[in-house]
Amino acid sequence: MYVCDIKHNIMLIILRTVISLAIIAQCAMASNISFTGTFTNDTDIQFFTFTVANPTTDVAFRTWSYTGGTNSAGTPIPGGGFEPLLSLFDSDGNGMNPGPSGPCTGNTGNPLTTLAPDPITGGCGDVYYPTTQSFPGGTWMPGTYTLAISMYSNPAVGNLSDGFLIPLQGTPVPSNYTCMVGAPGVQGTPPTVPVTDPFCDEFLPGTERTGSWALDIINVDSATQVGATPEPGTISMMLVAGILLYTGARRKRS
Numbered sequence: 001m002y003v004c005d006i007k008h009n010i011m012l013i014i015l016r017t018v019i020s021l022a023i024i025a026q027c028a029m030a031s032n033i034s035f036t037g038t039f040t041n042d043t044d045i046q047f048f049t050f051t052v053a054n055p056t057t058d059v060a061f062r063t064w065s066y067t068g069g070t071n072s073a074g075t076p077i078p079g080g081g082f083e084p085l086l087s088l089f090d091s092d093g094n095g096m097n098p099g100p101s102g103p104c105t106g107n108t109g110n111p112l113t114t115l116a117p118d119p120i121t122g123g124c125g126d127v128y129y130p131t132t133q134s135f136p137g138g139t140w141m142p143g144t145y146t147l148a149i150s151m152y153s154n155p156a157v158g159n160l161s162d163g164f165l166i167p168l169q170g171t172p173v174p175s176n177y178t179c180m181v182g183a184p185g186v187q188g189t190p191p192t193v194p195v196t197d198p199f200c201d202e203f204l205p206g207t208e209r210t211g212s213w214a215l216d217i218i219n220v221d222s223a224t225q226v227g228a229t230p231e232p233g234t235i236s237m238m239l240v241a242g243i244l245l246y247t248g249a250r251r252k253r254s
Contacts, residue, residue: 030056032072032112032216033223036065039082039211041175042198043154043166046213048147050223052140057219059130059140060112061086061098061147064214066125067118070111072216079118081212082199083125087156087164089146095159096145098129100152112218123203125152149213152202153178179208 037046052059063086064071068079088096104124105115117124146160154166154177167173178186178200179193187193192206201207217223 030219030221031223032218033220034071034073034075034214034216035223035225036071036075036077036212036214037225039151039213040198041211042082042151042177043164043173043175044211045148045150045154045164047226048149048215048217048223049144049226050147050217050220051144052142053221054142056140057138059220060218061088061127061129062112062216062218063101063127063149064216065212066101066123066209067116069126071214072112072218077214078212080120080210081214082209083123083152083202084127084213084215085150085152085155086127086129086215087148087150088129089148089156089160091143091145093146093160095156095162098127100155101125101127103131112216118203121201121204121207123201125203147217149215151178151199178202 033050035046035048039046062072063084064077065081066079066083068077070076083101085100086098088098090096102115102124104117105113105128107116108114113128115124115126115128148156148164150156150164154164156162156164157168166177169177174180176196176198179191179195179197186200186202186205187195188206193200193208197208199209199211201209
């Protein structure tokens, strides 16, 4: 009985240690976190939340889907997606204005900051923030922030509660806003893309893109795609391992 109690106590210590190490690792390591997805309409918006646990510099955002490249997870991302726009909000929902795509930076030697013109349209449609012109940059205060990716024609109009531009144009909301007849600068004359389609390009009139997007959230403690089912992370796998170890020891006792 005494030996079993010692084993039980050892297993409790191991489990507590596993949990503590997992929590410490989660809190101590900032990460670059990659997301991908596909829109159906010009009006689609994907939200993310991310957390900065301590005052942190070099928090940034990078899209890959307009021109293509290899994201922070090492996954090749094909080009051809719509021109993305990022909208950023603090923990109170106040707009923080990353803004539109570009500027083209050329080969900086850092794949995260290198933005190149698209080979088809010649446009610099991907996003890297913060740039020297963007806000906030500098040191990010601890908190949970909200980030939204949308098509360039559908920006946030202010704070999070103020909404996004296209839905404010009236009802019904035009899901194919960019390819509609009369949309400025995106259709040929006569229109070369069906006016019922989405994702017309602003850089090369009469050019249609896909609904693909790809985003890196850089140097944060955690990030979540709102509405998505998260994959098991390191911390949850360590907890499962610890619990299974403890359960196995209990079964051996009985």
